[in-house]
Amino acid sequence: MSVADFAALEPRLVRVELARSQALIFPGQPIGHCWFLEEGIASMVITSSEGHETEAAIIGREGMVDAATILGVDASPIRSVIQIPGYGYRLPAPVLSSRLEASADLRSMLNRYVYGLLEQTANTALANASFTVEERLCRWLLMCSDRVDGAEICLTHELLSVMLNVRRAGVTHAVNSLEAAGMVKTRRGAILITDRPAVMRRIHGSYVPLSSADPFPGPLQAK
Structure with a gap:
């Protein structure tokens, strides 16, 4: 700005x-x-x-x-x-x-x-039209991780079920699958991305990182 x-x-x-x-x-x-x-x-x-x-x-x-x-x-x-x-x-x-x-x-x-x-x-x-729940979850986690400091995202399965428009059981299954594959780690109320390249490969180019998409580094930073 x-x-x-x-x-x-x-x-x-x-x-x-x-x-x-x-x-x-x-x-x-x-x-x-x-x-x-x-x-x-x-x-x-x-x-x-x-x-x-x-x-x-x-x-x-x-x-x-x-x-x-x-x-x-x-x-x-x-x-x-x-x-x-x-x-x-x-x-x-x-x-x-x-x-x-x-x-x-x-x-x-x-x-x-x-x-x-x-x-x-x-x-x-x-x-939403073409991806599996796991793929949609990967995309959502990447989007969030670019907007917080660090790879850990504080959220619940209940919140994810609303954001991804799937049943909570489907979210839990998707999170468990990603954790079993070594892509994420979970703790109560949070998910940590542990293998970002692997997560990126799951989203078929449907996500543009903020570093290349953001037209300005912060709306309230004067230049």
């Missing part, structure tokens, strides 16, 4: 702690704030009329919640919720919208982020 853009936004930024299961955006409701994550992971969750949930995308320190504001939309059909706790910065949505109108540099940067988010959701659709 440019020095000028950061200076324009900084006075309205508020540092906030982000707790697990905290909802940031509610479907169909006006978006009052944007959230820039510096630590932790948020999920974009879509819910059917029958109450079935599945994850459309995840967002970490590479991005912001909700991208609808970047596109000039004041409400989203998707619920955004914190899955891995951390902290970030809250900004009134009208402040960001106003700055986007004034700054071509900021528009360009955030448009690249939206493109990356679209790429992620497209690959998620491919994975």
Whole structure:
């Protein structure tokens, strides 16, 4: 982010702690704030009329919640919720919208982020339609590991069942299979990737690491 853009936004930024299961955006409701994550992971969750949930995308320190504001939309059909706790910065949505109108540099940067988010959701659709549960789990673990410090990801099988849209027994079987193959190790409430190259080979090129996909190293870093 440019020095000028950061200076324009900084006075309205508020540092906030982000707790697990905290909802940031509610479907169909006006978006009052944007959230820039510096630590932790948020999920974009879509819910059917029958109450079935599945994850459309995840967002970490590479991005912001909700991208609808970047596109000039004041409400989203998707619920955004914190899955891995951390902290970030809250900004009134009208402040960001106003700055986007004034700054071509900021528009360009955030448009690249939206493109990356679209790429992620497209690959998620491919994975959900074509991959086994184990392959989808591998992809999800890689996506999370790029957004946290280290290879250990704090989550439960119950959470994974929602994010992968499979029964908990299917998640447990997939985790056990990966552990038996030496790709991961598990402990209560956490999974550690122990053989990243092997995990990468299981996802058929459907994942782009943040190091090559991220248009900026952190949304609140002035340059």
